[in-house]
Amino acid sequence: MDPKRILSILSVLALAGITVQAAEPSISCETDGTNLIITYTGTLLQSTDTISWTEVASASSPYKVKISDKKLFFCSQDGGEVQPVVPGENFSPSLPGGVSLDMIWIEPGTFIMGSPEDELGRWDDETQHEVTLTQGYWLGKYAVTQAQYEAVMETNPSYFKGVALPVEQVTWHNATNFCAKLTEIERAAGRLPEGYEYTLPTEAQWEYACRAGTTTALNSGKNLSNMYKCSNMDEVGCYGFNSGQYDSNGNSTGEGKTYSVGQKLPNAWGLYDMHGNVGEWCLDWYGNYPTSAVTDPTGPVTGEKRVMRGGSWYYYANNCRSAFRNYGYPNHFYGDSGFRVSLIPVK
Numbered sequence: 001m002d003p004k005r006i007l008s009i010l011s012v013l014a015l016a017g018i019t020v021q022a023a024e025p026s027i028s029c030e031t032d033g034t035n036l037i038i039t040y041t042g043t044l045l046q047s048t049d050t051i052s053w054t055e056v057a058s059a060s061s062p063y064k065v066k067i068s069d070k071k072l073f074f075c076s077q078d079g080g081e082v083q084p085v086v087p088g089e090n091f092s093p094s095l096p097g098g099v100s101l102d103m104i105w106i107e108p109g110t111f112i113m114g115s116p117e118d119e120l121g122r123w124d125d126e127t128q129h130e131v132t133l134t135q136g137y138w139l140g141k142y143a144v145t146q147a148q149y150e151a152v153m154e155t156n157p158s159y160f161k162g163v164a165l166p167v168e169q170v171t172w173h174n175a176t177n178f179c180a181k182l183t184e185i186e187r188a189a190g191r192l193p194e195g196y197e198y199t200l201p202t203e204a205q206w207e208y209a210c211r212a213g214t215t216t217a218l219n220s221g222k223n224l225s226n227m228y229k230c231s232n233m234d235e236v237g238c239y240g241f242n243s244g245q246y247d248s249n250g251n252s253t254g255e256g257k258t259y260s261v262g263q264k265l266p267n268a269w270g271l272y273d274m275h276g277n278v279g280e281w282c283l284d285w286y287g288n289y290p291t292s293a294v295t296d297p298t299g300p301v302t303g304e305k306r307v308m309r310g311g312s313w314y315y316y317a318n319n320c321r322s323a324f325r326n327y328g329y330p331n332h333f334y335g336d337s338g339f340r341v342s343l344i345p346v347k
Contacts, residue, residue: 027076035064040076045098047073053098084191085343087136090270093186095151101182102141103343104270106209108133113207114289114323119217121227121318125325130293131204138343139201139209142166142261142272143280144178152181159335164260166278166338172306172330175200175281175339182341192343200283201342203307203325204297210275210310210322212268217321219267219274224317233317236264237276243313256313258336274310275320278338279328282307286327305329312336 027040038044039062045053048071056063056074065072085091085103092102114128147163149170150156157169170178179198186192201209210219217223222232228250229241238259240246245256262272284299284307299307305327311320314336318324328334 027074029074031067034066036067038063038065038074040074042076045075047075047098053094053100055098084193085138087193091138091191093189093191095148095182096185097151099147099151101144101148101341103138103341104141104209106137106139106205106269108136109208111208111211111213112215113204115217115321119321119323120224121217121316121321122323123325125288126323127289127291129290131208131297132293132295133205133208134296135345137201137205137345139205139271140340140342141270143278143338143340144175145261149178152178152185157333160258162258162260165258166261166273168258168278168338169333169335170281170338171333172200172281172328174333178339179341195345196343197346198341198343200281200339201344202298203282203284203309204294205342205344206280206282206309206340207322209269209271210267212271214268214322217323219271219322220265224321227318228316230317233275233320236267237273237311237320238264238313239276239311239317239320240313240315241317243276245314258313274322276311276315277313278310279308279312279326279334279336280310281328281337281339282309286325308337 027038029036029038031037044056044059044063046056047053088105090104092100095101110130110132112128113131115122115126116128143166145163146156146158146165146167149167156167158165158167159169179200183198212219214221218232218236220232220236224230225232233239234242240256243256244253247253259277264273266272267274285303286305286307287300287303308326308328311324328337
């Protein structure tokens with residue numbers, strides 16, 4: 001659901017005397033002591049968690065609901081014609097069941113991919129080279145959540161259950177199948193611009209978006225002060241030392257877990273959790289970087305393993321840096337692997 005169209009989110013537990021009014025659509029409420037009376041224009045949606053939204057069937061304004069100890073939220077959504085997304089603008093398509101998927105527009109540009117040789121925690125496969133991306137694209141504001149995955153695929157393979165938690169235990173093929181099905185849904189709805197489709201980001205697109213103009217180890221503009229436990233990493237991501245996976249001495253507890261998306265600081269472009277939480281599948285096969293400048297790279301033509309980026313709740317700080325590279329077999333799932341969707345022009 002487009003957040004611009006959410007005019008008010010109202011909790012039944014604390015609504016007395018609160019009124020919110022806007023142009024179109026609009027929503028306001030009052031109470032008679034027993035009922036919450038909602039007056040609205042557009043389509044009335046309700047939720048118990050502000051993530052999964054459903055239309056209130058056969059509702060008409062004013063709509064009455066009894067006040068109880070059950071937490072309930074309402075919003076009003078424009079019921080007009082669906083407009084296709086426009087390059088250069090953020091947008092939020094509504095998935096089946098009213099689940100929103102926030103997409104951030106990423107302008108084309110040039111950056112240095114990889115890490116300098118003196119970066120703390122650096123690995124040998126992070127050779128620096130200049131990359132130019134000639135076309136803009138959209139990238140998910142968050143890693144795909146379980147609510148979003150289930151809305152599209154009608155299943156949830158995750159071990160750590162929660163609608164706002166990132167989906168995990170998905171293979172590369174699961175991730176690309178999600179993108180293909182999402183493309184079908186959005187194309188049928190008339191929202192996709194001509195020549196665009198949902199897919200996984202290339203490794204270069206992922207790192208460019210993660211860095212958001214930074215050249216430091218983290219996209220906050222800060223470097224690591226320690227390879228393992230680092231307060232700068234605590235600010236931007238869920239990793240081994242704040243997920244419960246390691247105690248303060250670095251001993252494994254076996255109790256690590258994912259965080260709900262969006263709990264840490266975003267980067268300059270408004271993207272969350274690019275460091276840690278779950279590793280994110282990319283489109284590329286894993287291979288050595290080029291040593292000279294490249295334009296719109298897509299990685300090796302063939303390979304055995306697909307790239308994963310971002311680190312995870314399981315890793316030390318050095319393995320959650322902007323330049324850190326990981327990989328996995330495309331038909332395997334991992335307890336700390338998920339994905340983030342991109343919407344890109346098809347060549």
